[in-house]
Amino acid sequence: MDITLIKLSLIDEDKDQPRYQFSQDALEELANSIKEIGLLSPIKVRDTGDGRYKIIYGNRRYKASQMIGLESIPCIVSDATDEMDIYFEQIAENLTREDFSPIEEAEAFHKLMNEDGFRSSIKLLSSKLGKPESYIKNKLELLKFGSAVKKLIVSGTQIRKDCLTEDQLMPLKDLPIEFRDSLALTAARDELPVSDVKKIAKLFKDKSISDGTKQKLLLKTGSGLIETWSVFEQNRKEKLAREKQQQEEARLAAERKAAQVAALEAEQEASASTTKEHAESSGAQYGEATATAAATPITQNTHLQLEGNYIGAVEADDALLPSNTMHAVSLDKANYSITIDHAYAEAEALLVQLRNGDMQQLDACEQLSNDMLIKLQQLQDLWRTIMRESQA
Structure with a gap:
């Protein structure tokens, strides 16, 4: 693998590459690290045939190097020309990065499956990227949410204010759109744990509650929704207990009636037998x-x-x-x-x-x-x- 120093002025970003979200704070931290100890990992580029190069992966390192005024950076020059192979390579490399956001993954998977020139299947994505099909399907579920929610999706499982993890969003993914995004934004604002989001989702999936009532519930805070769920759950349990008791009483009544009918039939049969014997005698x-x-x-x-x-x-x-x-x-x-x-x-x-x-x-x-x-x-x-x- 040959590493070549290439001037930053000859390198272009790939605007269609999977990763496009960059934290300014993270960029500044990376820039300071490069300034102190240098760029430890080269970026990968491809020759576009006009004396210029396009980045395959390494956009953050490229941007951080620009911020500190470097003239040249070490690069690995690839001779790949197939767009699908290049895109798969970009995704695979970014999947190893912690700051590759879930929504960026989802959009990359969607592009490979649906855009002309790609049209890949989930099975192919799974084999190429070494990820289970369920992993890819779950990422695609994130695309159901609106842009306001997508901007808040972050990697990891830590609950943070005005951020959303995948675990927080998954319980809401099958709700009607008129409830889904509003509840997701409430979860982000009130830093709701996943267990609370699951309870709220269960409340909004219940068909015994009218849509009008659900619309009113959207005005509540996260804690208010949890309180409503607790009351609803208690009422549901009491209703189930009453129904179970009624069923048991009905069963016992049916058994008593059956026993009475059987006793009456036995009595009639014995009476008929006695009458017959008496008549014959x-x-x-x-x-x-x-x-x-x-x-x-x-x-x-x-x-x-x-x-x-x-x-x-x-x-x-x-x-x-x-x-x-x-x-x-x-x-x-x-x-x-x-x-x-x-x-x-x-x-x-x-x-x-x-x-x-x-x-x-x-x-x-x-x-x-x-x-x-x-x-x-x-x-x-x-x-x-x-x-x-x-x-x-």
Whole structure:
């Protein structure tokens, strides 16, 4: 690498190079250092072909040397001619400098990605500059802010009055533009820590707060906004607690209702099962009693024995009784009618005894009448079956 002394009068600045912000205090400090110990690092230039040179990097050293009146400075002369390669080299060199501002980086990345002659992808920038893609994307987010905010962006993480770090700005980057810049300027003025900026951003992102209310909040100071956030957060937590309690109460009520329904269904099922068993048992008992009664002709002085006791005489018309037994009845209409008449005759006999006061065992009477009703229902169902079969 050859180093050549070149007169300052033959060197031109590159107005399109990535770095353009220079602190006057920093320049004066650098100039005093060069005056005392000399320029320790040469600048890099390229030959423009007309006897002049254009700076690739080293603008600050060039300016500081001018300030102290140097006639010549040491330079590295590059033979590079490709504009993209030169620009990549300028960015790479400046990325190593602490005073290369984040907004200068962002604008350089944007230029490489969007201007004609470059049109680079984030992937290419990442590989060329040795920076993660996320690093480049975050820098590009800074370009969302207005010029007033961009002028305040500085390197590093130290919070300073009327300055903004990247960490302070990142929580605000996705807010609508009508809130974003105003809140950024408030953060710079009031030296808000990043944690407070995050709380304020959360407040302005909440959709339950109207835009009109948010516009009024912009008039508050940073401390006023934090106080508003605290009240809002407390109300939000209380609301969530109430909703959770209501949900729990609704869940318990639903469980109680389900348990009641299940208990009622179980009770109905048990009741139905008991009724069915009782009906089947009563039907069987009545069938046996009826078969016996059918086998024995009933006359006016005949006595029926129920549950082992005589309960009185039964009055009935012998002409209505069948001459055969109940179990011999077939499923034709004629025999079915005789069976029905027999049942009615027994019922009439019971009614006579009740009216005459001859029935002493009321429980036995009630049981027999219930059994007869069940049997009549069975006979009715049987008749419907016969009718359906006859119509088929």
